[in-house]
Amino acid sequence: MRLKFILAPSLLALVCAFAQAAPLYTLRTIAPLGFPNGLVLTGINNQGLVLGNEWREDVQAATGFVDRGGSRTWLDTLMLASCVNDGGAIGGTAGDIITAGYVVDSKGAVMLPPMQQQGSVSVSALNGHGHAVGSADAVYHPGTDGPYGQGTFDSHAYVYRDGSMTDLGTLSGHAYSSAAAINAGGLVAGVSRERAGDGVRRAFLHDGAGMVDLGTLGGAESWASGINDSGTVVGVSTMADGGVHAFLYAGGAMVDLNPDGGNSEAFDINNAGQVVGKGKGGGFIYANGVMTDLDALIAPGEWHIASAVGVNDRGQIVGQACNGYGECVGALLSPVPEPATWGMLLGGLALLGGAARRRRKAAAL
Secondary structure, eight states: OHHHHHHHHHHHHHHHHHHHSOOEEEEEEEOOSSSTTOEEEEEEOTTOOEEEEEEETTTTEEEEEEEETTEEEEETTOSEEEEEOTTOOEEEEEESSSEEEEEEETTEEEEOOOSSTTOOEEEEEEOTTOOEEEEEEEEEEOSSOSTTSSOEEEEEEEEEETTEEEEEEOSTTOOEEEEEEEOTTOOEEEEEEEETTEEEEEEEEEOSSOEEEOOOSSSSOEEEEEEOTTOOEEEEEEOTTSOEEEEEEETTEEEESOTTSSOOEEEEEOTTOOEEEEETTEEEEEETTEEEEGGGGSOSSSOEEEEEEEEOTTOOEEEEEEOTTSOEEEEEEEEESOHHHHHHHHHHHHHHHHHHHHHHHHHHO
C-alpha cells in the first residue's frame, strides 16, 4: 500500500509534464473520390466543419465541398470554396475568365455585386458577421490588351457587408490589392502590389480608416494571409538573403517565426495565437515562441504533413498529407487528449490521493 502512496505524486507530476508539453494530434485523411491528388482543403470553423475543393470527373470541373465528420456535401454553386465561418456560411468563387463571388448559407447563395461592369469578384474570407473580403475588378483601362480586346482591370481589396461593396483601395503608388482575411472587428489583412502580377508586394492591414504597410523582415516584399480577433496578422516576408520567412505582426512590429530555419510560410492564426503554415520540414504549428513540425506530433505512419492551411480555436488543423508514393490527400489534425480529458485525469488522481489519505487516517485509529 505504501508503494502506491509514493507513486501517486510521481504519476501526478508526470501527467502535469505531459499536459504542459506540445499537444499530440490524431490524423484523419480526406481522400479524393475521383481524380488522384485532385483534392485540397481550404479551411475549418470552430464547429469542425471542414471546407475543400475537388476536381470531379463526373462533371469535369472543380467543385467546393464541406465535410462533416466524414460525410461530404458538394457545393455546386462554387468552383472554389475558400472560407467558412462559425455560422456555417461559406464564401467562394465561380466562373472562369470572369469570376463571380458568392456567399452561401442555409438561405441560399448570394452573388456579390461587381464593382465594374463585366468585372470579376473573388471571395477569400468571411467573419462571423457574414462580412466578406477578397478582390474585385475596380479600375477599368480601355484598350486592346485584354484577352478579347476589351481592355483590362486593376483589382482592389474590398469588404462586402449589408449588401454593398466597399473598395479598400491600395497602398500609395500601387495599382492592385487583394484582401486575404478579416476578423470579428472588421480589420482586414492582405497584399497590395505595384501592378497586377508584377512589381513589389507589401502586406497591409486596413483598420477601416486606411491601409497600413506592415513592412518586411529585411527583403523587399511581404504579403499577409491571416488575422485573429486580437488583430495579430501572419504571412510571409522576403529576406535580405533572398529567402522567405513566416512572420507574425502585432503591436506595430513584425516578428520572424523561423529565424534559424529555412524558407517558411504562415497561412493562418487562431485566437489562442497558434500559427500554422509550411516550412522546410512540411506543415508546422507555431505556439509559445516555438515552431514545431506537425510530423513530430502525429503517430508515425505512411503520411507526411506537407502543409497546414487553417486552424480553428479548438486547435484543429487542416492541410495536406502525402505519402512516399506521391499520393496526397486532405488532412484533419485534432488535438488529443482534449484539455477536458487532462482535467478529468488530474481530477481522478486527486480523488485517488484523497482516498489514500482517508485510508491512512483510518489505519492510524
